[in-house]
Amino acid sequence: xxxxxxxxxxxxxxxFARQLLEGAGVAPHRAALVASNLIFGNLxxxxxxxxxxxxxxxxxxxxxxxxxxxxxxxxxxxxxTLHYNAAxxxxxxxxxxCCDHAIRLARSHGIAFVVARDAxxxxxxxxxxxxxxxxxxxxxxxxxASPIVPPFQAREPxxxxxxxxxxxxxxxxxxxxxxxxxxxxxANRIFKAYHNKQEEIPTGWAMDKEGRPTTNTNxxxxxxxxxxxxxxxxxxxxxxxxxCAILGGGAMSTEVGGLRVKDxxxxxxxxxxxxxxxxxxxxxxxxxxxxxxxxxxxxAAPGSGYDEVLVAGEPESRFEKERRETGxxxxxxxxxxxxxxxxxxxxxxxVSIRKAM
Amino acid sequence: xxxxxxxxxxxxxxxFARQLLEGAGVAPHRAALVASNLIFGNLxxxxxxxxxxxxxxxxxxxxxxxxxxxxxxxxxxxxxTLHYNAAxxxxxxxxxxCCDHAIRLARSHGIAFVVARDAxxxxxxxxxxxxxxxxxxxxxxxxxASPIVPPFQAREPxxxxxxxxxxxxxxxxxxxxxxxxxxxxxANRIFKAYHNKQEEIPTGWAMDKEGRPTTNTNxxxxxxxxxxxxxxxxxxxxxxxxxCAILGGGAMSTEVGGLRVKDxxxxxxxxxxxxxxxxxxxxxxxxxxxxxxxxxxxxAAPGSGYDEVLVAGEPESRFEKERRETGxxxxxxxxxxxxxxxxxxxxxxxVSIRKAM
Numbered sequence: 001x002x003x004x005x006x007x008x009x010x011x012x013x014x015x016f017a018r019q020l021l022e023g024a025g026v027a028p029h030r031a032a033l034v035a036s037n038l039i040f041g042n043l044x045x046x047x048x049x050x051x052x053x054x055x056x057x058x059x060x061x062x063x064x065x066x067x068x069x070x071x072x073x074x075x076x077x078x079x080x081t082l083h084y085n086a087a088x089x090x091x092x093x094x095x096x097x098c099c100d101h102a103i104r105l106a107r108s109h110g111i112a113f114v115v116a117r118d119a120x121x122x123x124x125x126x127x128x129x130x131x132x133x134x135x136x137x138x139x140x141x142x143x144x145a146s147p148i149v150p151p152f153q154a155r156e157p158x159x160x161x162x163x164x165x166x167x168x169x170x171x172x173x174x175x176x177x178x179x180x181x182x183x184x185x186x187a188n189r190i191f192k193a194y195h196n197k198q199e200e201i202p203t204g205w206a207m208d209k210e211g212r213p214t215t216n217t218n219x220x221x222x223x224x225x226x227x228x229x230x231x232x233x234x235x236x237x238x239x240x241x242x243x244c245a246i247l248g249g250g251a252m253s254t255e256v257g258g259l260r261v262k263d264x265x266x267x268x269x270x271x272x273x274x275x276x277x278x279x280x281x282x283x284x285x286x287x288x289x290x291x292x293x294x295x296x297x298x299x300a301a302p303g304s305g306y307d308e309v310l311v312a313g314e315p316e317s318r319f320e321k322e323r324r325e326t327g328x329x330x331x332x333x334x335x336x337x338x339x340x341x342x343x344x345x346x347x348x349x350x351v352s353i354r355k356a357m
Numbered sequence: 358x359x360x361x362x363x364x365x366x367x368x369x370x371x372x373f374a375r376q377l378l379e380g381a382g383v384a385p386h387r388a389a390l391v392a393s394n395l396i397f398g399n400l401x402x403x404x405x406x407x408x409x410x411x412x413x414x415x416x417x418x419x420x421x422x423x424x425x426x427x428x429x430x431x432x433x434x435x436x437x438t439l440h441y442n443a444a445x446x447x448x449x450x451x452x453x454x455c456c457d458h459a460i461r462l463a464r465s466h467g468i469a470f471v472v473a474r475d476a477x478x479x480x481x482x483x484x485x486x487x488x489x490x491x492x493x494x495x496x497x498x499x500x501x502a503s504p505i506v507p508p509f510q511a512r513e514p515x516x517x518x519x520x521x522x523x524x525x526x527x528x529x530x531x532x533x534x535x536x537x538x539x540x541x542x543x544a545n546r547i548f549k550a551y552h553n554k555q556e557e558i559p560t561g562w563a564m565d566k567e568g569r570p571t572t573n574t575n576x577x578x579x580x581x582x583x584x585x586x587x588x589x590x591x592x593x594x595x596x597x598x599x600x601c602a603i604l605g606g607g608a609m610s611t612e613v614g615g616l617r618v619k620d621x622x623x624x625x626x627x628x629x630x631x632x633x634x635x636x637x638x639x640x641x642x643x644x645x646x647x648x649x650x651x652x653x654x655x656x657a658a659p660g661s662g663y664d665e666v667l668v669a670g671e672p673e674s675r676f677e678k679e680r681r682e683t684g685x686x687x688x689x690x691x692x693x694x695x696x697x698x699x700x701x702x703x704x705x706x707x708v709s710i711r712k713a714m
Contacts, residue, residue, distance in 0.1 A: 080437050081467035081636040110436035113468045115637050138599070154657035154666045166596050176599075178592040203560055204586070211660020229561070229585045235535040235669045236593075238650070239523050242495070242533075246646045249638030253653040279438040280472050281606030289603045293595070296610040300511035303568020309511045312592040 004354045005329040012350040013328055014039040017054055020338070023345025024061040026068040030093050037092040037123040042328045045319030046179075048188045049124040051330060055337040056259040057090070057121070065257075065265050066090060066120050071097060080109030083248065086119035088265050095122045098272050099131045099139070106137050106274035115243070115271045117250030119143075121259065122270055126179035126316070129167030132274045133175065136283060140273035141165040144244040144251075146258035146266070149183055149225045152234040155211025157224060158253050160268075161187065162240035169277065170287055173321070176294065177313030182237040183225045194221040204229075244269035329355070361711045362686040369707040370685055371396040374411055377695070380702025381418040383425040387450050394449040394480040399685040402676030403536075405545045406481040408687060412694040413616040414447070414478070422614075422622050423447060423477050428454060437466035440605065443476035445622050452479045455629050456488045456496070463494050463631035472600070472628045474607030476500075478616060479627055483536035483673070486524030489631045490532065493640060497630035498522040501601040501608075503615035503623070506540055506582045509591040512568030514581065515610050517625075518544060519597035526634070527644055530678070533651065534670030539594040540582045551578040561586075601626035686712070 008016075014035045021031035034057065042050030060066040070089030074082055082101045086094040098114045105112030122128060125141040132139025145160025161181035168176050184204050193201050194217050206220030207213055214220055227233030245252040251267035258266060277286035300309050330338070335352070342349055365373075371392045378388035391414065399407030417423040427446030431439055439458045443451040455471045462469030479485060482498040489496025502517025518538035525533050541561045550558050551574050563577035564570055571577055584590030602609040608624035615623060634643035657666050687695070692709070699706055 076636070078636045079465065079467035081633070083637045108436065109466050109468075110438035111466075111468050111470045113632055117638075138604075150660070151654045151657055151666055151668070153660055153663040154654075155660040156657040158653050158657050164593075166599075168599060176595065178596060180589045180592055184586055207660065211658075212662075228589055229541055231669070232537045232585055235537055236521075238533065238654070238669060239535060241650060242523075242525060242647070246643060246650055247495075247632070247634055247637045249642060249646070252646065252650050275470055275604070276438070277604055279433070279435045280440045280604045281474075285606060286603060289606070289609065290599070293598060293603055293609050296515050297508045297511075297595070300508055300513040300515050301568075303507070303510055303512040303564065305569075306510040309508055311508070312588070312595060 005331060006335040006352040007327040007329050007355050008350045008352045009327045010039055010043055010324060013042070013051065016338075016342070016347065016350040017051060019347040020054060020058055020341055020345060021061075021068075023341070023347050024058045024068065026061065026090070030068065030090060033096055034090055034092040034123075037127050039328070040127045041124040043320045043323050044124070044126070044316035045323070046124050046126075046316065048186055050328070051338065052334050053121065053123065053259070055341060058341050060120075060259075063262070065262070072116065074101070080105045080112040082112070082114040084114060084116040086116045086270075088118050088120065091120040091122035091270070094119045095128045095141070095270055095272070096131070098270060099128050102139075102272040102274040103132055103135045103137060106276050110276050110279040112274045113271065114273075115248035115269060117245075117248035117269045118265070119250070119268050119270050120266050121268070124179060125163045125165035126167065126177055128272060129165040129177060129179065130172070132272065133167040133169045134172070135274075136169045137274040137276050138169065139167045142240045142243050142271045144241050144256060144268050146256050146261070147254045148187055149227055149237065150207070150211060152227055152231040155207070155209065155224065159227075159234070159237040159241060160256065161225070162237040164236065164240060168286075168290055169283070170290060173317055175313065176290060176311055177316070182228050182233050182240065184228050184233070187225045190217070190220050190225065193217045243271045247271070327353075362688060363692040363709040364684040364686050364712050365707045365709045366684045367396055367400055367681060370399070370408065373695075373699070373704065373707040374408065376704040377411060377415055377698055377702060378418075378425075380698070380704055381415045381425065383418065383447070387425065387447060390453055391447055391449040391480075394484050396685070397484045398481040400677045400680045401481070401483070401673035402680070403481050403483075403673065405543055407685070408695065409691045410478060410480065410616070412698060415698050417477075417616075420619070422619070429473065431458070434462075437462050437469040439469070439471040441471060441473040443473045443627075445475050445477065448477040448479035448627070451476045452485050452498070452627055452629070453488065455627060456485050459496075459629040459631040460489055460492045460494060463633050467633050467636040469631045470628065472605035472626060474602075474605040474626045475622070476607070476625050476627050477623050478625070481536060482520045482522035483524065483534055485629060486522040486534060486536065487529070489629065490524035490526045491529070492631075493526045494631040494633050495526065496524045499597045499600050499628045501598050501613060501625050503613050503618070504611045505544055506584055506594065507564070507568060509584055509588040512564070512566065512581065516584075516591070516594040516598060517613065518582070519594040521593065521597060525643075525647055526640075527647060530674055532670065533647060533668055534673070539585050539590050539597065541585050541590070544582045547574070547577050547582065550574045600628045604628070684710075
């Protein structure tokens with residue numbers, strides 16, 4: 001039988017997250033930004049980038065690995081580009097500032113590229129892509145990450161799951177929004193299969209510790225995450241590493257810290273790009289043409305075993321619609337870690353319902 | 358026994374390509390550009406984007422589907438962006454002009470984005486990425502393509518193999534250079550397996566005509582090419598479709614023609630991006646940091662069955678080194694199609710050696 005989950009209404013959970021962050025010494029306006037970013041992940045069903053991150057953030061804030069009072073500062077602005085020193089501030093704080101610079105610069109130059117070095121985890125990349133697309137621009141967000149993925153043909157990790165996100169302007173609920181790790185699946189899907197005592201995982205997810213493809217969950221858990229489609233996933237991960245760490249001058253590859261690393265700050269780099277569709281075929285025409293493309297994709301006959309064809313962002317939008325109504329489920333371990341910090345900071349717990357999922 | 362191949366020294370083959378294009382009415386400076394682009398593909402072992410394309414180009418030039426005398430013209434230049442009307446000129450002609458605009462604009466604005474609509478096949482994207490990186494900038498090239506790939510969960514094609522290319526400045530022979538289709542493999546690897554009477558292909562390459570994954574070569578040949586890693590490959594292909602056709606206002610999805618389509622021009626859109634690393638951590642530091650990253654990747658222990666870890670561009674560089682010495686192999690069917698056009702245009706054949714491969 002599955003373990004019970006705790007279910008909390010999203011705005012109560014967001015307020016709880018804010019209070020925990022304030023308990024860790026974060027100013028209210030910064031705490032609100034981080035909390036909004038985390039709840040966005042949960043609302044969209046991306047629980048790996050939701051509240052489960054908060055205990056790590058709070059621990060790193062408490063131990064001084066993240067400087068919760070930092071906004072960082074621009075190193076240099078030049079044409080449509082901006083190089084930013086995040087100075088080890090909260091990832092969401094850096095990202096909000098840098099997205100706003102990207103929006104401002106793209107309005108002047110038609111396109112902008114902002115790179116922040118010495119930054120921290122920025123939650124779901126989609127949140128930042130959408131911050132830019134909400135301003136009427138095509139938004140991109142990239143981040144390098146902790147080295148847990150071997151390059152193609154290797155059996156030792158050198159790269160992160162290095163996400164690629166692109167978001168287009170349009171109605172928030174229906175617009176195309178891509179946010180993908182450059183591995184076949186997120187590492188925590190393998191962890192989940194292992195903890196659920198599922199013996200086999202699909203082909204292509206993982207390798208054993210010798211770098212051989214495996215479908216055995218136990219071998220995969222002690223092994224390595226597989227780059228998406230072999231050399232192509234590695235190529236895309238390196239692309240992100242270049243656009244973030246190499247360009248920005250921050251930590252690269254095995255130099256990067258992590259949520260569970262205690263001897264140094266995470267030190268990732270973020271990059272954000274904004275493109276103004278009004279400079280090409282036109283802003284209005286862009287929206288119409290996106291609808292047309294989506295219709296072409298939806299019109300393809302579904303493959304065997306499927307009822308419909310979905311485009312990027314649709315599964316997450318459906319989750320969001322549902323979870324705004326029914327609340328956000330938190331696993332028992334995740335809930336307990338939040339309860340521990342709440343007790344420590346004397347923050348009252350949000351109302352929750354225990355539910356078998 | 359394998360069929361004999363014809364092997365031709367690369368500069369003789371390039372000169373032959375130029376003469377065939379001139380035979381089809383293309384001016385010498387434009388013919389030289391197209392020939393150089395095609396030979397680049399062959400030299401790097403990417404034969405799908407080499408001389409095998411030339412008979413299609415020549416046929417489309419002869420039937421008026423490509424306008425070999427067109428340079429196209431800018432529609433609008435604004436900040437770091439440029440929107441270009443390729444006016445159905447040769448793909449390489451459009452691309453060379455647009456890359457040069459991207460270089461010029463990135464030098465002023467730090468970043469530039471150029472989209473060309475109503476364009477034709479541009480050969481290997483890597484050639485264009487490198488044209489930009491040779492100018493000291495990070496170069497990107499994207500192109501939408503003929504609809505032969507179903508979106509994830511579908512069994513009808515709506516997207517092209519829509520390539521993503523990124524090239525970084527540095528020594529031509531060793532610099533990292535990614536050029537990948539957003540399908541698991543290029544469609545012609547499936548065709549090749551079929552023509553070679555190979556019964557099975559690896560998992561993940563293709564689907565049968567009902568959209569079910571298959572490893573049966575015959576089913577795959579009559580079926581569909583698989584997007585890279587399922588929904589992620591589709592997401593990347595749509596990203597490219599947006600950056601090219603949606604932004605540029607050109608043909609999208611099933612509206613796009615093709616090399617074998619005779620009732621309308623190809624009508625693809627290209628996009629090119631250039632980023633100046635000097636605006637961030639510095640141009641010199643960028644090169645040093647790229648070397649460091651490459652060293653990190655090379656230092657990973659090879660997985661079982663491999664001797665070494667290669668990065669994007671290395672396999673192609675090795676091909677190039679070898680083929681500059683030993684010449685370019687052409688399959689018997691490919692050779693015959695070239696001979697037919699040479700006969701028609703009274704162009705003398707280059708010296709070739711017949712060789713069993």
